[in-house]
Amino acid sequence: MKDSRMRIITTGGTFDKQYDAITGELTFRSSQLPRLLLEARCTLETHLVGPVAVDSLVMTEEQRNEIARECSQSPENMVVVIHGTDTMIATATIVARTLGPGDQHVVVFTGAMIPYSLEGSDAAFNLGSAMTAAQVLTPGVYICMSGRVFTWDDCVKNKTKGIFETLT
Amino acid sequence: MKDSRMRIITTGGTFDKQYDAITGELTFRSSQLPRLLLEARCTLETHLVGPVAVDSLVMTEEQRNEIARECSQSPENMVVVIHGTDTMIATATIVARTLGPGDQHVVVFTGAMIPYSLEGSDAAFNLGSAMTAAQVLTPGVYICMSGRVFTWDDCVKNKTKGIFETLT
Amino acid sequence: MKDSRMRIITTGGTFDKQYDAITGELTFRSSQLPRLLLEARCTLETHLVGPVAVDSLVMTEEQRNEIARECSQSPENMVVVIHGTDTMIATATIVARTLGPGDQHVVVFTGAMIPYSLEGSDAAFNLGSAMTAAQVLTPGVYICMSGRVFTWDDCVKNKTKGIFETLT
Amino acid sequence: MKDSRMRIITTGGTFDKQYDAITGELTFRSSQLPRLLLEARCTLETHLVGPVAVDSLVMTEEQRNEIARECSQSPENMVVVIHGTDTMIATATIVARTLGPGDQHVVVFTGAMIPYSLEGSDAAFNLGSAMTAAQVLTPGVYICMSGRVFTWDDCVKNKTKGIFETLT
Numbered sequence: 001m002k003d004s005r006m007r008i009i010t011t012g013g014t015f016d017k018q019y020d021a022i023t024g025e026l027t028f029r030s031s032q033l034p035r036l037l038l039e040a041r042c043t044l045e046t047h048l049v050g051p052v053a054v055d056s057l058v059m060t061e062e063q064r065n066e067i068a069r070e071c072s073q074s075p076e077n078m079v080v081v082i083h084g085t086d087t088m089i090a091t092a093t094i095v096a097r098t099l100g101p102g103d104q105h106v107v108v109f110t111g112a113m114i115p116y117s118l119e120g121s122d123a124a125f126n127l128g129s130a131m132t133a134a135q136v137l138t139p140g141v142y143i144c145m146s147g148r149v150f151t152w153d154d155c156v157k158n159k160t161k162g163i164f165e166t167l168t
Numbered sequence: 169m170k171d172s173r174m175r176i177i178t179t180g181g182t183f184d185k186q187y188d189a190i191t192g193e194l195t196f197r198s199s200q201l202p203r204l205l206l207e208a209r210c211t212l213e214t215h216l217v218g219p220v221a222v223d224s225l226v227m228t229e230e231q232r233n234e235i236a237r238e239c240s241q242s243p244e245n246m247v248v249v250i251h252g253t254d255t256m257i258a259t260a261t262i263v264a265r266t267l268g269p270g271d272q273h274v275v276v277f278t279g280a281m282i283p284y285s286l287e288g289s290d291a292a293f294n295l296g297s298a299m300t301a302a303q304v305l306t307p308g309v310y311i312c313m314s315g316r317v318f319t320w321d322d323c324v325k326n327k328t329k330g331i332f333e334t335l336t
Numbered sequence: 337m338k339d340s341r342m343r344i345i346t347t348g349g350t351f352d353k354q355y356d357a358i359t360g361e362l363t364f365r366s367s368q369l370p371r372l373l374l375e376a377r378c379t380l381e382t383h384l385v386g387p388v389a390v391d392s393l394v395m396t397e398e399q400r401n402e403i404a405r406e407c408s409q410s411p412e413n414m415v416v417v418i419h420g421t422d423t424m425i426a427t428a429t430i431v432a433r434t435l436g437p438g439d440q441h442v443v444v445f446t447g448a449m450i451p452y453s454l455e456g457s458d459a460a461f462n463l464g465s466a467m468t469a470a471q472v473l474t475p476g477v478y479i480c481m482s483g484r485v486f487t488w489d490d491c492v493k494n495k496t497k498g499i500f501e502t503l504t
Numbered sequence: 505m506k507d508s509r510m511r512i513i514t515t516g517g518t519f520d521k522q523y524d525a526i527t528g529e530l531t532f533r534s535s536q537l538p539r540l541l542l543e544a545r546c547t548l549e550t551h552l553v554g555p556v557a558v559d560s561l562v563m564t565e566e567q568r569n570e571i572a573r574e575c576s577q578s579p580e581n582m583v584v585v586i587h588g589t590d591t592m593i594a595t596a597t598i599v600a601r602t603l604g605p606g607d608q609h610v611v612v613f614t615g616a617m618i619p620y621s622l623e624g625s626d627a628a629f630n631l632g633s634a635m636t637a638a639q640v641l642t643p644g645v646y647i648c649m650s651g652r653v654f655t656w657d658d659c660v661k662n663k664t665k666g667i668f669e670t671l672t
Contacts, residue, residue, distance in 0.1 A: 004316070014528060021377075021617040022666045024518060026530070040293040041281055041357075042315030043331050113209055113525040118622050119455075125208040128296030128315070135317055136304045147210030147296070148172070149303055162526045163211050182360060189449040189545075190498045192350060194362070209525075281357040286454050287623075330358045340652070376629040377617055378651030379667050449545055461544040464632030464651070471653055472640045483546030483632070484508070485639055499547050 005045045006078040006134060008033060009070050011063075011091075012053040013084030015112035015123050028053040032116040033082065036127055044131070047076060056084020056091075056111075064091045068098035071107050078134040079107045080127070085157055085164075088143065092152040096141040108134045109152075110144045113162050173213045174246040174302060176201060177238050179231075179259075180221040181252030183280035183291050196221040200284040201250065204295055212299070215244060224252025224259075224279075232259045236266035239275050246274055246302040248295070253279045253325055253332075256311065260320040264309040276302045277320075278312045281330050341381045342414040342470060344369060345406050347399075347427075348389040349420030351448040351459050364389040368452040369418065372463055380467070383412060392420025392427075392447075400427045404434035407443050414442055414470040416463070421447045421493055421500075424479065428488040432477040444470045445488075446480045449498050509549045510582040510638060512537060513574050515567075515595075516557040517588030519616035519627050532557040536620040537586065540631055548635070551580060560588025560595075560615075568595045572602035575611050582610055582638040584631070589615045589661055589668075592647065596656040600645040612638045613656075614648045617666050 010016060010031045017026040033048055051070055052063045068091075071079050083091055092109050099105055110130035116123035130144040141152040145164035154166050178184060178199045185194040201216055219238055220231045236259075239247050251259055260277050267273055278298035284291035298312040309320040313332035322334050346352060346367045353362040369384055387406055388399045404427075407415050419427055428445050435441055446466035452459035466480040477488040481500035490502050514520060514535045521530040537552055555574055556567045572595075575583050587595055596613050603609055614634035620627035634648040645656040649668035658670050 019618055019622050022663070024530075026528075036293070037315070039282075039288045040290050040315050041313075041331055042293075043333070044315045114207075114523055117624075118523050120207045120621075122208050124292040125204070125210075125296035128293035129300040130296075131315055132297040132300040132312060132317060133304060136301060144300060145209075147205070147208050147212045147299055149300060159526070163209055165211070187450055187454050190495070192362075194360075282355055285456075286355050288453075327358070372629070373651070375618075375624045376626050376651050377649075377667055378629075379669070380651045450543075456543045458544050460628040461540070461546075461632035464629035465636040467651055468633040468636040468648060468653060469640060472637060480636060481545075483541070483544050483548045483635055485636060499545055501547070 004043075005047065005076045006080065006131065007047045007049065007074045007076040008080045008082065009067060010048065010050040010053065010082045011056070011059070011067060011084070013056050013082060013111045014115055015082050015084075015126075016053070017115040018117045026115065032123070036116060036124060040124070040128065042131070054084075056087040059084070059087055059091070064094045065098075067091055068095045071095050071105060072098050072103065074105060077104050077106060077139075079105055080130045080134050081107060081109045082127075083109050083111050085111045085113060085145070089152065089155055089157065092141050092143060096152045099141065104139050106134050106137050106139050106142075108137070108142045108144055172211075173215065173244045174248065174299065175215050175217065175242045175244040176248045176250065177235060178216065178218040178221065178250045179224070179227070179235055179252070181224050181250060181279045182283055183250050183252075183278075183294075184221070185283040186285045194283065200291070204284060204292060208292070208296065210299070222252075224255040227252070227255055227259070232262045233266075235259055236263045239263050239273060240266050240271065242273060245272050245307075247276070248298045248302050249275060249277045250295075251277050251279050253281060253313070257320065257323055257325065260309050260311060264320045267309065272307050274302050274305050274307050275309045276305070276312055277310065341383065341412045342416060342467065343383050343385065343410045343412040344416045344418065345403060346384065346386040346389065346418045347392070347395070347403055347420070349392050349418060349447045350451055351418050351420075351462075352389070353451040354453045362451065368459070372452060372460060376460070376464065378467070390420075392423040395420070395423055395427070400430045401434075403427055404431045407431050407441060408434050408439065410441060413440050413475075415444070416466045416470050417443060417445045418463075419445050419447050421449060421481070425488065425491055425493065428477050428479060432488045435477065440475050442470050442473050442475050443477045444473070444480055445478065509551065509580045510584065510635065511551045511553065511574075511578045511580040512584045512586065513571060514552065514554040514557070514586045515560070515563070515571055515588070517560050517586060517615045518619055519586050519588075519630075520557070521619040522621045530619065536627070540620060540628060544628070544632065546635070558588075560591040563588070563591055563595070568598045569602075571595055572599045575599050575609060576602050576607065578609060581608050581643075583612070584634045584638050585611060585613045586631075587613050587615050589617060589649070593656065593659055593661065596645050596647060600656045603645065608643050610638050610641050610643050610646075612641070612646045612648055
């Protein structure tokens with residue numbers, strides 16, 4: 001039977017941006033994940049790690065590799081990655097290539113189009129989506145966005161509409 | 169391949185309660201679901217029906233049967249039921265018994281401990297969870313609460329802690 | 337010149353109600369005032385006291401007298417009273433009668449039609465209104481509701497519309 | 505007796521910024537004022553005008569003069585100006601010089617350190633403060649920020665702390 005431990009890897013991105021009243025900028029401070037998990041009344045045992053906290057447009061290849069290592073070496077098989085939407089698929093691709101055949105990890109990427117700390121955010125919905133997908137799906141790398149579940153190799157961000165779609 | 173149409177059945181419950189400034193009571197007005205689906209930027213084709221809007225503590229057997237009929241006769245195989253948490257499992261049990269063997273519906277119940285219109289609500293997270301479970305799971309009746317996925321016959325509400333747990 | 341110290345007396349009322357996820361009721365826990373003053377970035381020196389925390393419909397005469405004593409004995413001349421809207425004027429009347437002629441206190445009552453912890457609340461606006469009125473007005477007893485400033489003896493709650501109006 | 509009509513002049517600034525999910529920027533769309541006045545259950549007759557919608561750091565001298573003309577020519581004596589905090593005092597100074605001696609307008613500037621559409625915003629509190637000050641104060645030009653009331657010529661923004669203070 002599946003265990004109830006999950007690794008959540010935060011990497012920055014819109015999901016976790018917060019407004020800085022002094023500078024007037026949206027920046028990364030402490031992750032919103034602990035608060036969100038509390039509000040969700042989540043009883044899964046979650047292990048939260050934050051190797052990187054950047055806007056995904058400036059994420060380096062080395063940082064993507066670091067995220068991939070975090071996934072492949074995770075003691076928990078269920079892994080959720082919170083990631084900026086602009087290059088989420090690029091990192092998911094590297095993760096998919098890092099996990100060898102027969103790897104037992106279920107890695108689900110998600111993010112947000114509007115930060116969790118702003119009204120009208122999609123962050124809580126998306127996290128619920130990704131954490132459920134990680135519990136139910138078979139090993140592999142997935143994207144949970146726009147209320148849907150995609151495999152990493154059949155997903156693209158439609159930047160005009162602000163949604164994720166299948167390639168086909 | 170799975171289609172992308174989903175039925176969402178709202179039945180009232182804490183999830184959809186709103187504060188009435190004149191009476192000072194939490195009541196049911198129009199469902200919050202359309203707004204929540206918009207904020208979630210959901211691209212699934214959803215069909216929203218609301219046969220019942222009551223506090224689940226006062227839900228009648230006839231109302232539970234009506235919800236079960238809505239599930240079993242749904243043209244969409246993927247069904248999410250928004251339900252009050254206090255008797256969610258009672259209704260899920262009736263739904264499970266109404267769906268005959270070989271039925272192809274995936275019915276996922278969810279609700280909220282705090283209304284969507286209040287701060288700190290678990291509603292958006294739970295909806296994301298249930299809508300994802302409905303897309304990914306095999307036919308059957310499930311409960312998505314507390315960040316977890318339960319089968320209808322192995323789930324109980326811990327009323328002291330305000331969470332859902334397995335029976336065992 | 338006027339000093340910058342203000343007494344804020346919380347008495348319960350809709351303003352400070354919070355949702356209890358376990359019971360599903362709106363109840364009084366710790367006051368929302370400290371959080372609200374922080375968010376308002378308020379630099380006034382405020383002294384917060386909470387002699388009473390009840391729904392104003394069940395407030396006793398003795399409790400109203402206690403609030404009046406808190407006002408008349410306040411070392412700070414500027415006093416804001418957070419009060420349930422249903423009997424706010426009854427208490428304001430007792431406060432006005434308790435403060436003798438020549439009393440230097442400026443006492444401003446306010447409250448909320450929707451609790452601060454719910455979306456769409458008027459609580460923050462009303463607090464800003466009352467705290468400003470207390471700094472600017474001459475000694476006396478006032479009501480700040482519905483975006484307006486009333487004297488205690490020319491104000492009535494229109495329970496149908498959920499607003500405060502002049503008597504005339 | 506004072507009338508109950510008020511002019512509210514929006515000029516952009518942090519107060520009215522909203523997050524654009526597509527660009528990831530905080531921008532100006534329609535003003536939040538109508539919604540805020542509704543939530544405040546405000547019964548004053550307000551006349552809302554928006555001659556300018558810019559970040560106050562890029563506001564031109566001509567735009568400040570336009571705001572000053574809006575104030576001096578306002579048919580309503582009570583005027584509230586929603587303005588970016590960084591150069592609020594510069595515009596208030598021009599307004600004060602434009603209003604000749606004996607002018608009957610009460611002009612109150614306010615703004616926000618955190619946009620109204622973000623959690624933890626000071627916007628609603630500040631608007632309540634400014635609208636009350638405009639009703640109660642004698643003719644002149646004022647700043648309502650940080651829970652206090654300042655005259656235009658005795659106020660400075662402390663950019664490190666994100667608060668407004670007296671000069672002395």
